[in-house]
Amino acid sequence: MAELTFTPVIGIEIHIRLKTDTKIFCSCSTNTDAPANSHICPVCMGLPGSLPRLNHNVVEKGMLAGLALNCTVQPRSLFFRKSYFYPDLPKGHQISQCDLPVVADGYIEVHDANGNLKKIRVNHLHLEEDAAAMHHSASDGRLEGAATSYVDYNRAGMPLGEIVSEPDISSSAEAVEYAMNLQRRVRYAGASDADLDKGMMRFDANVSLKCSDGRWGRKVEVKNMNSFRALERAIEFEIKRQKKILLAGGEVLQETRHWNDAKGVTTASRVKEFYRKFIVEPDLPPLIVNQEWIDKVTAMMPEMPDVKANRYVNDMQIPREVAEVLTDDKNLADYFEACVSAGANPLRAANWVRTEVLRVLNERGQKISEFTISPETLAGLVARVDEGKLSTTQGKEVFDYMCANNSSIDEAIKHLGITEGGIAGNALSEIIASVIAANPDVLEEIKSGKDKKGKKLKFLQGLVMKETKGQAKPQEVAEAVAEAVK
Amino acid sequence: MELYELNLHFLLEGLKAKKFSASEIFQSCKRRIDECEGNIHAFITRTDDKEPQTENADGILAGIPTVLKDNLCTKGIRTTAASKILGNWRPPYDATAWKYLREAGAVLMGKVNMDEFAMGNTCGNSAFGPTYNPNDITRVPGGSSGGSAAAVSAGYVPFALGSDTGGSIRQPASFCGVQGLKPTYGMVSRYGLISYGSSLDQIGPFARTVRDLQIIMSVIAKHDPMDSSCFREKNPDFSHKDKVSIKGKRVALVKEFQDFTLDAPIADAMTRTRKILEDEGAIIVEVSLPVVARYAVACYYALAMSEAHTNLERYDGVRYGYTVTDASGVKEMFERVRSYGFGSEVKSRIIAGTCLTEPSRCDEYYVAATKVRTLIAQEFTRAFGETDFILQPVTPSLPSKIGEVDDDEMKGYETDLYTLPVNLAGLPGLSFFTGYAGNLPVGLQLIGPRWSDPELLNAGLILEAHLGTPKIANGGKN
Amino acid sequence: MKLTSEEVNDIALESRLLLTEQELAGAVRYINNFLDMLDRFKELDLQNVEPFSFAEALECPLREDKVNDFSNIQAIFDESEHVDGQFFKVPRIMEE
Structure with missing residues (x-):
């Protein structure tokens, strides 16, 4: 008998926090560093009589994120009420666009097991409100034994885009690449900071296995992954778990499971989930996006990382590997391009940014936006090396001195005793x-x-x-x- | 004559001419309340223990006393929606409609009774006990805004605000013998109105004359960015004009309603009103509303309950209202709070709404109802191509005796047939006083197309000139 | 098809309502009468009818993304019996 083989069929739902100053339905600040329950109001607390008011910028950031995923903006979308009882949900229902979303039908690419590019279709991105944050430990920090859970409504009403992929993903590696690529693209578009550490990007995965004998396991929804690593581990765990069941001739139940990161396992959700059809949110008329707005947002879209990397390779003769490093972060790419605009030789500038700038940033745990040497200054330094006024080694010494002392090139040269042009x-x-x-x-x-x-x-x-x-x-x-x- | 007996526009004229002071009006109204409240039981919360200072002495309603239905949020003042579940909730904000009145100088005498969460048509379904009809305290004042209608009828205040989801302003106005307007959906901001059926709810005024309704509408019918369903064009013109005419206007009777039985005084009122309209030069026509006649009641209740059960999901005892502090789990906490806090009619409607929106039944009931609503709205649009107004009863019968309830709620719901189609189509409806049958007032209803509220009130003025204005009800004092 | 008391009770529990026997009996009668009334919809051909959502071609107004924090947060805290410091508290929820 031929050995059974299994093909994972995976779809991913990703929630990203859209980058706005105020919440989706009220004017409370979205500042995440604020003390608990300091940005709350009648609307996000679900007080009787309060009504939601849609934030213009949430729609725009949703459109930007959608365009970054090659989606099409939908001229008319609608909000619904999605009901469940839980203390993190002030109204007892979440206002969400569900199946009439603001953008739909996109894709992004990942590499398959053979290294070939493969399209992962994005079904849609819909707008919705976040729930409150729950802390299952005492307010004084005691973790165990607390008889209560604590609610912070600052997060209630934070604007989210939920991005739903088609089940085109076949492995945990593809899933992670999809998520990373998506993160890079929405960051490029300025739609979201997608900072995993701050809970601005969260993952759910639908995993099922297709068996070579024709059986197809039911879809299992795995929730609660908050890092790329967790996404990868949860999917791998789930694939193994389901494979074992199918090999034993068993049946995979359709259910919701929770990823327990500490234990590295998924467990069946104890809460029975009611799937209720959603009613139209009667307090929000249809969201209409006209062509003028679509055009405006389309014009705001920056060059996407893959296009940019190709341009670096083709137009600037930069090695692909370096181009990908430079385009991973839009601010880094912007920095590099500013160097080139300031007259630096592209290939040399690329190598400088790739090696020296990133080295210093890594050493210091800084972001490129915090880097003290301006791209124009770096361009000047690169030019002097390029022109032979400084040797490469001297250039690096000058660079390090400038980073350490926040000095100009000339000050550094003087201090290091380098006779410019005098090679010795x-x-x-x-x-x-x-x-x-x-x-x-x-x-x-x-x-x-x-x-x-x-x-x-x-x-x-x-x-x-x-x-x-x-x-x-x-x-x-x-x-x-x-x-x-x- | 006592000051409390004066209608709003006479009070305003008298104040302007300094014939009396705002303080005298307040004292007169307060005495009237003290005198009758034991019989009427219109209040849930009184706020007239000491004379409130008007916020705007130059405002158009400076010093005019009013009451609000207790589903309108009042900052720092208990707001209950007549439910135990809200406990002693003091909202941290004002409903926009009340804010507009307050800013115009109105003073609040208190919050008045209603059916719990506006679910009911008798004002008997309140956690605070029933309100009694000031014209005959053995009878219901109607609902759900029964407290507002009773307060105006008994002379507590010259005007009041209520809300109308399926007739909750027009029916009690008719039962208590006052004028009541359910404005076009979107005409008055719903911000701060505790929701029942959000796509049907609308705030509106009660007063003893149509002219007084115009004054109130000119204050509350203003754009409010806090309500996304509120109109956004320039404010409508409710200013009073002395010469208005209905000559040449078409007024329709609904063909399908002609076969339905009406109490004799209501049928008489229809005949008399029709005659007045004809005498004034209006053309009486007939429109056909077959879908409305057969499906509006089912459609209305399906939608109202589907929306209501989601509007009531927020009452869980965590952030406000009635709560328990000794529950061992969240589910237990929610169950205990909601089971104790909601009355049985509300519970039935929550269960019905949940049932209709279950995935297995959603298409058959909720989605079907939203489609029937489209047909109903289209039917009215067609009808208003053929007529300017529609004349019809508010209810088929006069107010019933207190405690006289039909065991079959669905039969009770059928009596809302004349009022609830107006909410389904978002139309304005005026409940106007036509006279008395014995000691009971008889009201009728005039309906116009969307945004015709000013014209509707002008037509009401003409009818009022012939039919007269109601007198102050005896308030249970024989 | 009539709903049984068990089904109605399940729906009630889903709505976080515990019914007394009397309330349950009332609710069962109520729901079934109500569903009977709604059966009228079946007489209509609704295939090509659009669901109604708003009274007219209304567009959702959009709010400017400008912070305006609520000025009276204390009044919100004051209404809850479940405040502990800066937090609202509920009976402990076991993490799933």
Whole structure:
């Protein structure tokens, strides 16, 4: 009997916090650093008589996120009431666009197991309100034994976009790439900061297995993944769990399971979920987006990371690997492009940003937006190295000094005692070493004593002088080369 | 004559001419309330223990006393929707309609009784006990805004606000013998109105003359950004004009309603009113509303309950209102709060609404009802191509005796046939006084197309000139 | 099809309502009479009828994204019996 094989069929729902100043239905601030329950009002607290008022910017950020996922803006969408009783939901129902969303029908690409690009279809992005945050520990920080759970309504009414994929994903690796790519794109569009640590991006996955014997397991919804790692582990766990059931001839139940990150398992939800059809939200007339608005938002869309990376590769001859690093974060790409605009050689600038800038940022745990050297200044430094006024090593010394002391290029050069254009010391030794290394046969002749007239030595000295573009003192070169071949 | 007996526009004229002071009006109304409230029981919360200062001494309603149905939020003043579940809730904000009145100088005498969450048509379904009809205290004042109608009828205040989801202003206005307007949906901001059926609810005024209704509408019919269903064009013109005419206007009777039985005084009132309209030069026509006649009641209750059960999901005892502090789990807490807090009619409607929107029944009932509503709205649009107004009863019968309830609620619901189609189509409806049958007032209803509220009130003025205005009810003092 | 008391009780529980026997009996009668009334819809051909959502071609107005925090948060806290410091509290919910 042939061994059974299983193909995972995975769809992902991703909630992203849309980047706005106020909540989706009221004018309370979305500031996440505020004390608990300090941004609450009759609307987001669900007080009797209060009514929702849709935030213009939520719609716009939803459109931007949708366009970043190659979706189409829907001219007419609607809000519904989705009911469930839970203390995190002040009205006992969530206002959500559900199945009449503001943007629909998109896709983004991931690499399949063979490294080929594969489209993952995005069914839609719909707008909805977040629920309050629940803390299942005492307010004084005691974790265990507290008889109460604590509610912070600051999060109630935060604007969310829920992005629903088609079940086109076949592995946990594809799922993670999909999620990372999606995160990068919505960040590029300025639609969301999608900061996982701040709960601005959360994942649910629908996982089922297709068996080679024709059986197709029921869909299991896995909830509560808050990191890429959790998404990956939860899907892998679920695939293994379902495979085991199917191999044993069992049946996978359609259910909702919760990912327990600490234990690394999914467990069946103890709460019976009622699937109620949604009623139209009677307090919000249809959301109409006219062509003018769509055009305006389309014009706001920046170049997406994949397009940008291709441009770097094709137009600037930057290696793909470097291009992908530079375009991972839009601010980094912007920084790099500002360097180029300021006159830096693209390939050199790319390497500088890729190696030196990122190294310093990593060391300091900083973001590119916090970096103290302006792209124009970096461009100036790159140009001086490019023009040979500074050796590469000198350039890096200057760069480090500037980072450490927040100084100008000239101050750094002065402080480091570098004679600009005067190639000496280490820089000179480097050139000599590389010239010698490139001419092992000449070195061999000298060493073996065949170079009686010193012609070969002069030859090497000439090569070094040429390499330094005449910026080293001939006397020094002569001495240094003579020393180097000893 | 006592000041409390004066209608709103006479009070305003008298105040302007300094014939009396706002303080004298307040004292007169307060005495009247003290005198009758033991019989009428219109109040849930009185706020007239000390004379409130008007917020705007130059406002058009400066110093005029009023009461509000207790589903309108009043900042810092208990608001209950006549339900135990709200406990002693003091809203941290004012309903917009009340804010507009307050800013115009009106003073609040209190919050008045209603059917719990506006579900009912007798004002007997209140956690605070029933209100009695000031014209005959053995009878119901109607509902759900029974307290508002009774207060105006008994002379407590010259005007009041109520809300109308399926007839809750027009029916008690008719039962108590006052004028009541259910404005076009979207004409008055619903912000701060505790929702029942959000797509049907509308706030409106009660007064003893149509002219007084105009004054109140000119204050409350203003755009409010807090209500996304509120109109956004310029404010409508409710200013009073001395010369209005209905000459050449078409007034329709509904063909399908002609076969239905009416109490004799109501049928007589229809005949008399028709004659007055003809004498005034109006053309009487007939329109056909077959879908309305057969399906409006079912459609209305299906939608009202579907919306209501979601509007009532928020009452869980966590943030406000009645609660328990010793529950061992959240589910237990919610169950205990809601089971104790809601009355049985409200519970039945919550269960019905939940039932209709269950996935297995949603298409058959809730979605079907939203489609029937489309047909009903279309039917009215067609009808208003053929007529300017529709004349019809408010109810088929006069107010019933207190405690006389039909065991079959559905039969009770059928009596709302004349009022609730107006809410389904978002139309304005005026409940106007036509006279008395013995000691009981008889009202009728005039309906117009959407946004015709000013014209509707002008037509009401003409009818009022012939039919007269109601007298102050005896308030249970024989 | 008539709903049984068990079905009605399930719906009540879903709505977080515990009914007394008397209330349940009333609710069962009420719901079934009500559903009977709604059966009239079946006489109509609703296939091509659009669901009604708003009284006219109304558009959702959009609010400017400008912070205007509520000035009277204390009044909201004052109405709850479940306040603990900066938090609202409920009986402990076991994490799923």
